Amino acid sequence: MFLSRHMLSDRMGLVMGLLVFCAVLLPACGNIATATISPPVTPAVFVSPIEGERLLHSTLDAHRFVTAAESFPLAYETAKAWRQDAEWYGMTPFTSMERAFVIPLDNDNPSWFFRFGVLGGETEYIVEVLNGEVVGTNETKIPSYIEPPLEELELLRGEWAVMDSIAVLERYLKEEDSLLAKSPYMLVDYRLAKPKGQSHPIWTLYNAQDLTKPIFTLDAITGEPLPIE
Secondary structure, three states, X not given: OOOOHHHHHHHHHHHHHHHHHHHHHHXXXXXXXXXXXXXXXXXXXXXXXXXXXXXXOXXXXXXXXXXXXXXXXXXXXXXXXHOOOOEEEEEEOHHHHHHHHOOOOOOOOOOEEEEEEOOOOOOEEEEEEEOOEEEEEEEEOOOOOOOOOHHHEOOOOOOOOOOOHHHHHHHHHOOOOOHHHHOOOOOEEEEEEOEOOOOOOEEEEEXXXXXXXXXXXXXXXXXXXXXXX
């Protein structure tokens, strides 16, 4: 069919308009077509300081996600950064640290407090580990009316050669009068130390809500219960 020049001009104008419209629209269409939906974020899995070992929340200690032995490597590494000749003297209850520094701690998620010192030193170095992270350090001297001074304790050296905290709870559950068996969510506090004159380190357990008397003491090597003094 024959088109006049005027009609042809109109038709070409329409074609050009469509081309311009498509040129503007297509990039936007392309962006929509190639848009992707990000996959859901996978929650991070906590990895133990002991390489390659994944942690499980123990039902025996409802308030701690990481055991004492699993926390120790981080504390030891931190102490060695403080002083290369630092030696390990054990662990102190978190309630003792509350009293020593007159500060409230998070009783719902309590830390492990490791004691380090150097032979002949006047102070000690406290490393606080919470859920696999060092969250505090302090060069101090714990008053002797709160914790036995380092000069009354034997070194535990740098190896973890004692029962872990969970093993202590497992043993305590077997006791006839175990408070933990009656109250599984009881907040337990721990001390680990080797008083001079003792052949082995000793675990001492407390009900964190009642510090007047220990609830259990245990030889940390043999696993045998000891008389409560």
